Amino acid sequence: MKVTADIIAIGSELLTPHRTDTNSLWLTDRLNSIGIEVMQKTVVGDDELRLDHAIRDSLARSELIISTGGLGPTEDDITRKIFARVLGRQLKLDYEVLEGIRERFASRGYQMPPNNERQALVPAGASVLPNPNGTAPGLMIRHEGKLLVILPGPPREMRPMFDSQIMPELETASRGVRIARRVLKVTGLGESALDEIIAPIYREYSNPSTTILFTNSEIEVHLTASGESLARAESLVSELSDKLAEKAGAYLYSTTGESIEEVIGRGLAMKRYTLATAESCTGGLIAQRITEVPGASEYFLGSVVSYAESVKVGLLGVSKELLERRGAVSGEVAEAMARGVKQVTGATIGVSVTGVAGPGGGTVSIPVGTVYIGLSDDVITSNRRLTLFGDRQLIRWRASQAALDMIRRRYLA
Amino acid sequence: MKVTADIIAIGSELLTPHRTDTNSLWLTDRLNSIGIEVMQKTVVGDDELRLDHAIRDSLARSELIISTGGLGPTEDDITRKIFARVLGRQLKLDYEVLEGIRERFASRGYQMPPNNERQALVPAGASVLPNPNGTAPGLMIRHEGKLLVILPGPPREMRPMFDSQIMPELETASRGVRIARRVLKVTGLGESALDEIIAPIYREYSNPSTTILFTNSEIEVHLTASGESLARAESLVSELSDKLAEKAGAYLYSTTGESIEEVIGRGLAMKRYTLATAESCTGGLIAQRITEVPGASEYFLGSVVSYAESVKVGLLGVSKELLERRGAVSGEVAEAMARGVKQVTGATIGVSVTGVAGPGGGTVSIPVGTVYIGLSDDVITSNRRLTLFGDRQLIRWRASQAALDMIRRRYLA
Numbered sequence: 001m002k003v004t005a006d007i008i009a010i011g012s013e014l015l016t017p018h019r020t021d022t023n024s025l026w027l028t029d030r031l032n033s034i035g036i037e038v039m040q041k042t043v044v045g046d047d048e049l050r051l052d053h054a055i056r057d058s059l060a061r062s063e064l065i066i067s068t069g070g071l072g073p074t075e076d077d078i079t080r081k082i083f084a085r086v087l088g089r090q091l092k093l094d095y096e097v098l099e100g101i102r103e104r105f106a107s108r109g110y111q112m113p114p115n116n117e118r119q120a121l122v123p124a125g126a127s128v129l130p131n132p133n134g135t136a137p138g139l140m141i142r143h144e145g146k147l148l149v150i151l152p153g154p155p156r157e158m159r160p161m162f163d164s165q166i167m168p169e170l171e172t173a174s175r176g177v178r179i180a181r182r183v184l185k186v187t188g189l190g191e192s193a194l195d196e197i198i199a200p201i202y203r204e205y206s207n208p209s210t211t212i213l214f215t216n217s218e219i220e221v222h223l224t225a226s227g228e229s230l231a232r233a234e235s236l237v238s239e240l241s242d243k244l245a246e247k248a249g250a251y252l253y254s255t256t257g258e259s260i261e262e263v264i265g266r267g268l269a270m271k272r273y274t275l276a277t278a279e280s281c282t283g284g285l286i287a288q289r290i291t292e293v294p295g296a297s298e299y300f301l302g303s304v305v306s307y308a309e310s311v312k313v314g315l316l317g318v319s320k321e322l323l324e325r326r327g328a329v330s331g332e333v334a335e336a337m338a339r340g341v342k343q344v345t346g347a348t349i350g351v352s353v354t355g356v357a358g359p360g361g362g363t364v365s366i367p368v369g370t371v372y373i374g375l376s377d378d379v380i381t382s383n384r385r386l387t388l389f390g391d392r393q394l395i396r397w398r399a400s401q402a403a404l405d406m407i408r409r410r411y412l413a
Numbered sequence: 414m415k416v417t418a419d420i421i422a423i424g425s426e427l428l429t430p431h432r433t434d435t436n437s438l439w440l441t442d443r444l445n446s447i448g449i450e451v452m453q454k455t456v457v458g459d460d461e462l463r464l465d466h467a468i469r470d471s472l473a474r475s476e477l478i479i480s481t482g483g484l485g486p487t488e489d490d491i492t493r494k495i496f497a498r499v500l501g502r503q504l505k506l507d508y509e510v511l512e513g514i515r516e517r518f519a520s521r522g523y524q525m526p527p528n529n530e531r532q533a534l535v536p537a538g539a540s541v542l543p544n545p546n547g548t549a550p551g552l553m554i555r556h557e558g559k560l561l562v563i564l565p566g567p568p569r570e571m572r573p574m575f576d577s578q579i580m581p582e583l584e585t586a587s588r589g590v591r592i593a594r595r596v597l598k599v600t601g602l603g604e605s606a607l608d609e610i611i612a613p614i615y616r617e618y619s620n621p622s623t624t625i626l627f628t629n630s631e632i633e634v635h636l637t638a639s640g641e642s643l644a645r646a647e648s649l650v651s652e653l654s655d656k657l658a659e660k661a662g663a664y665l666y667s668t669t670g671e672s673i674e675e676v677i678g679r680g681l682a683m684k685r686y687t688l689a690t691a692e693s694c695t696g697g698l699i700a701q702r703i704t705e706v707p708g709a710s711e712y713f714l715g716s717v718v719s720y721a722e723s724v725k726v727g728l729l730g731v732s733k734e735l736l737e738r739r740g741a742v743s744g745e746v747a748e749a750m751a752r753g754v755k756q757v758t759g760a761t762i763g764v765s766v767t768g769v770a771g772p773g774g775g776t777v778s779i780p781v782g783t784v785y786i787g788l789s790d791d792v793i794t795s796n797r798r799l800t801l802f803g804d805r806q807l808i809r810w811r812a813s814q815a816a817l818d819m820i821r822r823r824y825l826a
Contacts, residue, residue, distance in 0.1 A: 061466070
């Protein structure tokens with residue numbers, strides 16, 4: 001049977017808008033690496049009754065319960081007391097631990113404040129986990145076949161304690177289960193459209209498990225497999241990944257976690273193509289996304305953000321007559337912009353965007369969300385009309401995504 | 414008695430090391446603003462049994478239960494089903510909701526995939542919360558004196574639904590205490606430097622309460638006052654806000670929640686100035702930020718992203734000789750870029766950025782983080798050298814922020 005874990009983060013500050021529990025992400029990563037899955041994460045304040053409930057709930061669910069926080073010297077640090085109570089164990093003052101805390105203070109020339117005595121309280125039968133970076137020791141308790149690990153909240157105290165004192169225990173207990181993951185990235189397709197294509201395949205697998213995430217206009221398909229060895233887990237995840245990749249076809253742009261900007265960058269560099277962009281409604285967003293990748297200067301020459309018509313005419317050489325005849329938001333102008341920026345920069349490929357991002361500026365024939373993307377190389381100049389949905393920000397992002405995806409499909413597939 | 418809330422974040426991806434639940438922070442902020450405290454936060458996967466338990470536990474604790482996530486069209490989206498089961502209510506297909514989803518697809522020229530029908534399932538007695546930004550409607554259920562609010566996971570869907578449809582309900586329930594808030598926005602100053610200046614003042618007030626948030630290179634000072642009437646709360650918050658604003662001086666750019674892009678846009682439009690940018694290491698980020706504001710075409714003409722030297726020479730008229738003599742990352746080239754983009758676009762003001770965003774490309778004399786900003790108008794062209802810290806993304810963002818702040822201080826103060 002697979003070992004599962006519950007994580008409880010303790011501290012009222014974690015229930016304010018300004019602080020978040022990051023320990024659980026770190027712990028999840030460590031646990032996953034040895035095949036232990038996290039079943040639930042709970043954040044509770046410094047509240048005796050609620051912590052009591054949270055511990056009982058976790059005990060009912062998981063074999064491994066890890067808590068962080070609430071081991072400080074002040075009265076609202078209640079972790080030791082409540083764990084002892086829930087498990088029906090006496091709290092005893094451990095004189096060896098107390099001496100250790102005293103010495104820690106003494107070594108810095110301080111006397112131990114009386115409050116800190118509390119940190120030497122240990123539930124009967126618990127093992128004490130020394131804390132080289134703080135006064136609060138951790139605790140490990142075996143109870144009715146479950147393992148409870150009680151750690152301090154500060155990451156610089158908690159992390160080394162977990163790695164040196166808990167991981168070796170867990171590796172033995174996890175009986176060699178190993179985890180492998182894969183993330184497939186897809187664009188140009190809706191979430192449910194993709195699901196219809198791939199669900200018949202992934203539904204046949206319970207290992208790997210499949211989760212689909214949708215953001216803006218990208219979809220991530222997360223696959224997680226477990227096996228008795230890493231090679232076995234990798235082979236399970238590869239099998240399903242390959243099948244799903246085949247179904248997703250050209251919509252799939254990465255199976256290695258790369259962003260589309262990185263995929264394009266790598267492709268352009270490999271083919272020794274250079275790129276320039278001419279942007280109207282995206283206002284520089286495409287250039288900004290491309291140059292987020294370190295080393296983009298190898299393939300990206302620059303961009304003309306031609307927000308005003310005078311810039312389209314003056315810098316990109318779009319003809320005034322064309323702008324008047326077809327309007328700035330038209331396929332012809334998109335093509336002229338792409339051709340123009342290719343010419344003035346000397347790039348292999350010119351890509352352009354012109355459209356209406358809203359909220360104002362739409363008309364009956366060219367409503368908000370109308371976007372033309374132009375592509376130009378030495379042989380062909382073409383354009384495509386898109387109708388995008390969302391607010392101004394999302395329309396701009398989707399337009400930039402569509403332009404990047406057109407570059408990928410046309411030149412790098 | 415005070416109303417308390419439980420928040421449940423649903424989704425297996427939130428139990429992986431790579432994703433964290435940010436909705437609960439946002440929700441906590443909103444709830445706190447009307448005097449509702451969050452009692453517990455729980456993260457559960459797409460697991461029927463565990464979600465069932467989590468809902469039951471929350472019902473035993475709090476008067477208000479808010480869930481986010483798990484409302485998608487795929488099979489692993491189980492939120493509707495499990496809430497209905499825990500509350501002992503039948504799930505019914507709501508034809509009005511279904512029609513809405515169908516129309517949403519139809520308006521884009523698509524047929525609704527059969528999967529999405531699932532999103533029209535509504536527990537008996539639940540109110541449907543329309544979702545203008547997605548297909549998944551939310552649900553609100555009153556049950557044995559408790560209020561259950563079921564929202565989609567994507568923040569851009571969840572947030573407006575909560576603000577427009579849930580906050581008014583909760584404000585009524587929170588019994589007469591009125592809250593006034595003010596956000597002071599400051600840039601160009603470190604968090605602790607600001608705190609040293611303003612702490613002596615805000616420490617004297619317990620109402621309003623003061624929270625300082627630091628992001629990238631902006632600081633927000635959040636003031637929250639409560640009073641028996643809105644007028645009383647407003648007057649309390651204004652008093653402290655005025656005092657703090659005076660202390661923050663020119664570092665303060667907004668007391669109304671406006672972004673720096675909006676402040677600059679309003680200022681430029683009022684003075685009938687136009688702006689153009691020439692960007693090297695920021696790669697279009699300044700143009701992109703400025704054009705995020707609707708109506709930016711009134712004052713923003715465009716940008717030349719001159720990533721390659723040939724573009725600096727060809728489009729901005731920077732002399733080859735200068736580039737060779739001083740190097741691309743120099744005050745002289747920053748000035749030439751600002752002057753050049755002002756000239757080719759005919760803008761009132763040209764602003765430029767050239768620098769080393771890293772991780773590579775730094776030298777002993779021009780290390781990573783060195784950024785020159787140029788400003789040019791009809792009378793003066795000048796430059797300023799900055800040394801910025803952080804990774805590539807942060808250096809780029811801070812460079813764009815410094816450029817925007819220089820425009821604000823020089824031309825709009």
